[in-house]
């Protein structure tokens with residue numbers, strides 16, 4: 282599977298979160314996609330075991346989204362995002378809020394998950410200030426949390442390589458909860474681990490240290506994705522909610538991965554029964570079709586901003602492309618697909634086949650853990666002398682054999698399509714099984 286176009290200059294493009302030199306020496310290039318497959322430059326098919334980058338659960342180039350975006354492109358390319366509106370932005374906000382847990386009924390559009398996170402943090406700080414509690418300015422993230430790559434997101438995030446280079450420039454007033462993963466206590470858990478719910482009480486320690494009246498917000502991913510699928514222990518999220526309520530702290534769920542079907546519901550509250558104050562989402566919002574993120578907030582938060590003179594801007598924040606017409610068209614088509622094709626239910630009903638296929642790797646040499654929730658799954662490999670090398674070797678060899686599997690260091694990550702059946706999973710895991718012990 283070679284880069285067919287040998288004359289193409291790969292130098293100028295600085296690729297994100299990619300080993301550029303290694304990639305450019307041996308490119309893994311795709312030129313089109315349909316349904317479950319990419320097509321490589323040489324025309325061979327690559328089965329996608331990651332549905333984009335957690336983005337495209339309803340399948341690549343879904344014809345209804347293609348059509349909607351094409352139509353929109355010919356009708357309204359762009360309209361000024363500040364001080365002008367277009368109907369699709371209002372309609373999409375309404376559709377998304379209809380799916381959100383009760384009481385969460387306002388939606389601010391961004392262009393990515395990272396922007397959604399930084400927007401959410403600003404809204405949380407602004408909300409407290411407007412209530413006359415500007416001293417509530419401390420943000421709490423969690424170790425191993427991923428909240429995108431902007432300064433707010435890496436400050437509350439807990440993934441060391443993302444922070445290391447910028448460690449002197451991170452936001453002040455941030456603390457981190459411990460992550461909830463423990464290999465000894467949780468290895469090979471299916472779904473939510475029994476051990477670890479007590480770790481929510483670490484928030485009480487931060488309350489005791491700073492006084493709860495100084496804490497603005499806690500942000501966590503309901504299921505941590507990028508760090509290798511860390512599933513919340515039984516009772517953990519509910520306990521966080523209770524502690525936040527007790528001390529007037531806002532709870533933000535970063536649902537950039539978990540929203541829109543990935544865990545078998547529109548939002549994580551459908552599975553865990555815990556409702557946050559603010560939700561960030563992106564990816565599945567347009568089925569990955571056009572970049573778009575959103576911040577959803579409770580009515581009370583929105584209303585707090587709507588107090589001053591009526592002709593004054595309430596929040597000095599926004600993006601040129603907030604609510605872009607093409608993103609809205611893609612988002613509305615995605616919402617139709619999710620509703621009309623019963624996509625979330627389908628995702629839920631396919632969880633068991635996925636779980637069984639994943640856990641069939643228990644006992645395979647070098648497999649030290651398997652974990653899953655919804656349609657998020659990880660197989661963790663023992664590191665070799667060079668941490669990450671084994672995972673990367675599986676990723677590259679899988680691609681060579683026609684399968685896209687993502688690795689985060691030595692953790693193989695799976696984010697299958699919502700309609701994946703036994704045949705889809707056999708194709709994925711037969712290939713992984715063949716390769717896993719040859720690297």
Ligand SMILES: Cc1ncc(COP(=O)(O)O)c(C=O)c1O
Pocket residue numbers: 392393394395396398427428429430502506507535536537538563564
């Ligand atoms: C939980 C979470 N938050 C934020 C982000 C950042 O999103 P983006 O890459 O669209 O900026 C991601 C991306 O994977 C994510 O998983």
